[in-house]
Amino acid sequence: MATKAQTFRLALVQCLPGSNKVKNLQRAAEMVREAASNGAQVVSLPECFNSPYGTRYFPEYCEPVPDGDSTRMLSELAKETKTYLIGGSIPEKYQDKIYNTCSVFGPDGNQLALYRKLHLFDIDVPGKIKFTESDVLSPGQTPQTFDTEWCKFGLGICYDARFPELAGLYRNRGCKVLVYPGAFNMTTGPAHWELLARARSVDCQVYTAFCSVARDESATYVAWGHSLIVSPW
Numbered sequence: 001m002a003t004k005a006q007t008f009r010l011a012l013v014q015c016l017p018g019s020n021k022v023k024n025l026q027r028a029a030e031m032v033r034e035a036a037s038n039g040a041q042v043v044s045l046p047e048c049f050n051s052p053y054g055t056r057y058f059p060e061y062c063e064p065v066p067d068g069d070s071t072r073m074l075s076e077l078a079k080e081t082k083t084y085l086i087g088g089s090i091p092e093k094y095q096d097k098i099y100n101t102c103s104v105f106g107p108d109g110n111q112l113a114l115y116r117k118l119h120l121f122d123i124d125v126p127g128k129i130k131f132t133e134s135d136v137l138s139p140g141q142t143p144q145t146f147d148t149e150w151c152k153f154g155l156g157i158c159y160d161a162r163f164p165e166l167a168g169l170y171r172n173r174g175c176k177v178l179v180y181p182g183a184f185n186m187t188t189g190p191a192h193w194e195l196l197a198r199a200r201s202v203d204c205q206v207y208t209a210f211c212s213v214a215r216d217e218s219a220t221y222v223a224w225g226h227s228l229i230v231s232p233w
């Protein structure tokens, strides 16, 4: 009798989006292919993988989901690589609003989830960083999970990881892995990135994956990087 595999390989793609959207998509696709060829069955991209991260960029780079170039690429890529592909996030244009949105596709290319960032990143650390996503973005309203043959996954985006209630809700729904595409910065990254991933894992007894964009010291928003996966232990 065939037994169901209990383990799988999850890859976090720490790509470096720049100002050219076509190149951002090409590079992300190359890195997903590389991960799949190294045995990854589930792959995540980071927050805003198709655009630079910043409120000034969201209106320019936003697209409809699932009918935009970035989401079409994700669906085709999931099918080509036969992976579960967690599409980081992109600025999504929906009606007259913009959301920070993660789409997930299965190995057959079908969309399994659409998650809009619930908690917008509005912070002011005097002398260090001020950022107000809510100037441009609207918050999502609904937590989202998706199923694989191995376990149920829960989705958050970056700042969402600061809210234990969301992780606890996913734990109560039976999720074993929480995935947060992200882009922390050089102030909060060293202070809280690893701490939050480990906290969510220990308090919910789940695996937690934080997938960051790579660091570019010349960018208007310098990301911390340091993608990581944490075990319940």
Ligand SMILES: NC(=O)CCC(=O)C(=O)O
Residues within 6 Å of the ligand: 047, 120, 121, 157, 158, 159, 160, 162, 182, 183, 184, 185, 188, 189, 192
């Ligand atoms: N993109 C984000 O949500 C950034 C969150 C962040 O840096 C934080 O400290 O929280």
